[in-house]
Amino acid sequence: MNVKIINHSANPLPAYATSGSSGMDIRANLSKTFILLPMQRAAIPTGIFIELPEGYEAQIRPRSGLALKQGITCLNTPGTIDADYRGEIKVILINLSVEEQPINNGDRIAQLIIQRVVSVEWEPSIEINETQRGAGGFGHTGRS
Ligand SMILES: O=c1ccn([C@H]2C[C@H](O)[C@@H](COP(=O)(O)OP(=O)(O)OP(=O)(O)O)O2)c(=O)[nH]1
Numbered sequence: 001m002n003v004k005i006i007n008h009s010a011n012p013l014p015a016y017a018t019s020g021s022s023g024m025d026i027r028a029n030l031s032k033t034f035i036l037l038p039m040q041r042a043a044i045p046t047g048i049f050i051e052l053p054e055g056y057e058a059q060i061r062p063r064s065g066l067a068l069k070q071g072i073t074c075l076n077t078p079g080t081i082d083a084d085y086r087g088e089i090k091v092i093l094i095n096l097s098v099e100e101q102p103i104n105n106g107d108r109i110a111q112l113i114i115q116r117v118v119s120v121e122w123e124p125s126i127e128i129n130e131t132q133r134g135a136g137g138f139g140h141t142g143r144s
Pocket residue numbers: 060076078079080081082083085088089090091092
């Protein structure tokens with residue numbers, strides 16, 4: 001897949017940490033350290049522009065280590081990268097901790113997952129079919 005990089009840090013490409021990883025860790029592309037204040041959100045640049053094939057999307061998901069250790073997560077998780085988006089991928093981070101959290105250039109701030117997308121065409125109908133669940137939801141199952 002084609003990728004354009006404007007990141008000059010050591011390991012700019014999103015990369016799988018292990019052969020079995022679902023996501024590729026994606027890094028911050030910053031000229032200087034960015035301090036994320038408590039409850040502050042920011043779109044952190046990655047320096048990565050990708051050319052997704054039609055029928056695919058990329059998702060930006062948080063990293064559990066950052067969430068647990070520093071209270072940093074992606075506000076809009078999972079972030080959606082459309083197949084036709086050619087801008088820079090940005091990661092919308094929020095600091096949910098009570099301390100300031102520094103984001104350094106090259107930090108692995110999120111992970112990128114590539115997935116197939118199914119496109120549908122709507123068929124307006126008077127009725128939709130019946131199922132065992134029906135309209136039950138929001139904790140409906142398992143009640144006696
Ligand atoms: O975490 C994210 C989410 C989105 N984007 C980029 C790629 C995506 O294709 C575009 C639009 O995202 P989305 O559809 O989530 O935002 P929107 O508010 O609906 O904007 P738009 O009207 O441009 O679709 O912004 C990112 O770089 N990072």
